[in-house]
Every structure is written in C-alpha cells, then in structure tokens.
Amino acid sequence: MIRSFVGRLGFLLLLLASAPHEDAAAESPSPIAKDITWVLNDFPPFIQVDGPLPGNGFVDAAVRYIAERMPDYNHRFEVSGIARAVGLMQQGTPVCHPALLPTAERMAYAVASRPVHFTLPHYVIARADRAERLRPFLDRDGRISLDSLLGAADITTSFTEQRAFAPAIQTALAAHKGAPNILFAGVHFNAPFLQMAAGWVDYIIAYPVEPRWYNAKGQALNEQPLVYYPIAGVEDYTLGHVMCTKGPWGEAVVQRVNAIVVDAGARPPWIDTEIALSDEASGRRLDELFTRYNPFRR
Structure with a gap:
C-alpha cells in the first residue's frame, strides 16, 4: 500500500515538473515579426508620395534599395505626417521612418541606423x-x-x-x-x-x-x-538615418539596414539620385562635400 502511494506520488510530481510553467512561458522570447511599415511624409525631393510607393525621391530610392534586399520582410508603406511617425514610435507601434535625425529626444523611443543619407545642411x-x-x-x-x-x-x-x-x-x-x-x-x-x-x-x-x-x-x-x-555653428552637411521603434523588432531591422548600407559601398546609388534631383549649384556643392568628407567609408 505504501509502495503504491509513493509510486503514485512520484508520478504526479513528475507530471508537475514536466508541465510548462506559466512564468517560464511568459518569459520565453517570441519570434521577431517580419513586417515593416514605412511611414512616409510628403517631403520632396527627399520623399515623393504622388504616385506608387516608394516614390521618386532620393530617400525613396534608398527605401527601395533596402526593401529589395530584405525579401524575407513584408514591406508596407503609409503616407502620413512626421508627427504620426513619431507618435507611433512613442506608443511602441513597430514602424520605421527612412530619413530622420537621431535627436536625444527621439532616441528615447527609437533606434537609429548608421548614416544612410547625406544632405546639405539647413x-x-x-x-x-x-x-x-x-x-x-x-x-x-x-x-x-x-x-x-x-x-x-x-x-x-x-x-x-x-x-x-x-x-x-x-x-x-x-x-x-x-x-x-x-x-x-x-x-x-x-x-x-x-x-x-x-x-x-x-x-x-x-x-x-x-x-x-x-x-x-x-x-x-x-x-x-x-x-x-x-547658420553659424551648423556643420557643412547633415546625415539622415533610418529610425525604427525601440525594442528587439526595431533593433533587428536596423541591423539589417546597416549591413545593406555597408554593402552598398562608399557611394550608395541613392546619392547620385539626390544630386540629379538637386538644382545645379546645390548638386555641385553636394558632390564636392560628399567627396571631401567620404561619410560612407567602411
């Protein structure tokens, strides 16, 4: 009788030990979502939203280049103001904007890629x-x-x-x-x-x-x-970055973007798109500064 009771007790303890614990299940990492919503604000010639997306701006050219090299992600595009892009990131909604300046305020709720864009300053x-x-x-x-x-x-x-x-x-x-x-x-x-x-x-x-x-x-x-x-105190150029909502999802996207930008070389093709979309004087100045500072060197 005692042996039977001990045997049944051991069996019950074994079942309890092997059952998934609620806390352990809650702590197990969930898979990283493979969807990217790119929030695009009308901002020519950086971002143009008049036709199919991504459009014909030079930032659009970079987005297209990046998206083509991330075929395992589902890319969707939303036209909206910059305030909505920032608001979604602040809420923790997984989105990316393809050309932002990483201010201290923004870095509280977003992660930034390495520099992707090179422009004349404000x-x-x-x-x-x-x-x-x-x-x-x-x-x-x-x-x-x-x-x-x-x-x-x-x-x-x-x-x-x-x-x-x-x-x-x-x-x-x-x-x-x-x-x-x-x-x-x-x-x-x-x-x-x-x-x-x-x-x-x-x-x-x-x-x-x-x-x-x-x-x-x-x-x-x-x-x-x-x-x-x-403007006094402003550098000769400005660098723009892809920024995504802070967290594991955003960090994973930014890591992929960084690798793609590095592989694009010292003069990514969207730089020449930018020069072509500039007026003659601005394009010449941009080309000169890009050559001088070489911002995308490995």
Whole structure:
C-alpha cells in the first residue's frame, strides 16, 4: 500500500515538473515579426508620395534599395505626417521612418541606423524683400547667428511640428521655446514655406533643395526670389538615418539596414539620385562635400 502511494506520488510530481510553467512561458522570447511599415511624409525631393510607393525621391530610392534586399520582410508603406511617425514610435507601434535625425529626444523611443543619407545642411531662407531685416544678424563670415535672430521679437518664423534640426539649431530653438515670434504650422513640411511665400512670416529654416520642389508643385503664392543664409555653428552637411521603434523588432531591422548600407559601398546609388534631383549649384556643392568628407567609408 505504501509502495503504491509513493509510486503514485512520484508520478504526479513528475507530471508537475514536466508541465510548462506559466512564468517560464511568459518569459520565453517570441519570434521577431517580419513586417515593416514605412511611414512616409510628403517631403520632396527627399520623399515623393504622388504616385506608387516608394516614390521618386532620393530617400525613396534608398527605401527601395533596402526593401529589395530584405525579401524575407513584408514591406508596407503609409503616407502620413512626421508627427504620426513619431507618435507611433512613442506608443511602441513597430514602424520605421527612412530619413530622420537621431535627436536625444527621439532616441528615447527609437533606434537609429548608421548614416544612410547625406544632405546639405539647413539654411535660413527668406523672401528677398525681407533680406534687409535679416542682415543685422549675419556674422563676418555671412552666417546667421540663429540665437540672436530667434531673440528678435519683431521677426517671425514658423516650424512644422516634430521636425528636427542639427544640434546647434535644436539648442537655439530650445532656448527660445514659447517665444511669440516662433510659430508652429501643423504637421506638413511645406506649411512654413507657404507662410513665408505669403509674407506671413519673415523666414523659415529648411534644406536649400526644398523651395524649388514646392514651387514646382505649384505651391508658391508669389514670384518673389529667395535668399539663403548658412547658420553659424551648423556643420557643412547633415546625415539622415533610418529610425525604427525601440525594442528587439526595431533593433533587428536596423541591423539589417546597416549591413545593406555597408554593402552598398562608399557611394550608395541613392546619392547620385539626390544630386540629379538637386538644382545645379546645390548638386555641385553636394558632390564636392560628399567627396571631401567620404561619410560612407567602411
């Protein structure tokens, strides 16, 4: 009788030991999802969303190149503003944006690839009839002192929500946060340009290639020529990165992107697409800087 009871007890203990434990099951890693949602905001000539996606911008060319080399992933494309891309990452939704600047704020909820894009830096851009208002803020090298300009209460500018800039610009904006002469114009990158073109603000901060494309799309409200001023403290170029939602999924995607960019060599093909989409002067300057700095060397 005792032997029978002991035998049954041993059998029960064996079953309990071999049964999956709830905590162990919860801790076991789940497989990494093989779907990528690329959030694309209308931003010519970087990203163009007028036709089939990815479009004909130079960032689109990089996305196409990367997607073709990740056939094991299901790639889908969503056209939306930059604020939605950032909001989804903040919520932990697995998405990627193909061309972002990795600010300290963004790195709290996203992971960044190695540099994928090389562009001319942001400039202060204004209508020519407002140039005299900006001239007092130029240094001896012809660069704008942005901190002083933002501090001029009677000179207005506007920005797109969630748009990021080079560190020197971000620092100046943070120092003047809440100033009444600094406006925000929604989530579309062309909104500040339209306000400047209409004369509602005195200047904007943007890449020098942007206005030409907004004009080409019929978005200019007048024929005013524009002036472009480099910004003191901003480097000669800007690097853009693929950024994905922080976590194992995003890290896995970024690792794949990094390997693809490295394999693309010292001059990835989308760089020549960018030069072709630039005006002649900008394209020449971009080619010169790319050759000088060689940012994609292994």
